[in-house]
Amino acid sequence: MKIHSSVPAFGIDVLDKGHERLFDLERRLLSFCGKGLPTCENCSADTQDECEKPFSELLEELLVVMWEHFRDEESLMIHLPPEPAQAHKYEHAEISKVFSSLMTHGPQTRLLHNRRELVKILGLWLHDHIERWDMPLARQIKRNTAELIQ
Ligand SMILES: [Fe+2]
Numbered sequence: 001m002k003i004h005s006s007v008p009a010f011g012i013d014v015l016d017k018g019h020e021r022l023f024d025l026e027r028r029l030l031s032f033c034g035k036g037l038p039t040c041e042n043c044s045a046d047t048q049d050e051c052e053k054p055f056s057e058l059l060e061e062l063l064v065v066m067w068e069h070f071r072d073e074e075s076l077m078i079h080l081p082p083e084p085a086q087a088h089k090y091e092h093a094e095i096s097k098v099f100s101s102l103m104t105h106g107p108q109t110r111l112l113h114n115r116r117e118l119v120k121i122l123g124l125w126l127h128d129h130i131e132r133w134d135m136p137l138a139r140q141i142k143r144n145t146a147e148l149i150q
C-alpha cells in the first residue's frame with residue numbers, strides 16, 4: 001500500500017480540489033489523537049468517550065466530501081468511452097457501499113481505536129483509487145481538451 005504525502009496534481013481543477021479536500025480530511029483523521037498515540041489502549045474510558053464524537057463527525061465529513069467528489073468526477077466521465085466510465089462509476093459505488101455500511105455498523109469507535117486499520121482503508125479508498133482510476137480519467141480529459149484546442 002502506498003501512502004502519498006502530497007496530493008496528486010492533474011491540472012484539472014475539479015479533480016485536484018476534491019482530492020485536496022479528501023487528503024486534508026485523511027490527514028486530520030490520521031493525526032486525530034491529540035496525544036499522538038497510535039491506539040486508545042492507554043487512555044481512560046472518559047478520554048475515549050470524549051474523542052468518539054468529534055472523530056465520528058470527521059468520518060461523516062469525509063463521507064460527504066467523498067460523495068460530492070464522486071459526483072463531480074462522474075460528471076467529467078463524458079470524456080471516457082462507456083465501458084471505462086461504467087467501471088469507474090462502479091468502483092465509486094463500491095467504495096460508497098463499504099464506507100456507508102461501516103458507518104452504520106458503528107465502526108467509528110473501532111477505527112478510532114485502531115488507526116492502523118484506518119490507514120489501510122483510506123489507503124485503498126483514496127490512494128489506490130486515484131492511481132488506478134482517476135489518473136487515466138485525467139489523462140483522457142487532457143487528451144480530449146488538447147484535441148479541441150488544436
Ligand atoms: Fe474516481
Ligand SMILES: [Fe+2]
Pocket residue numbers: 018019069073130134
Ligand atoms: Fe477522485
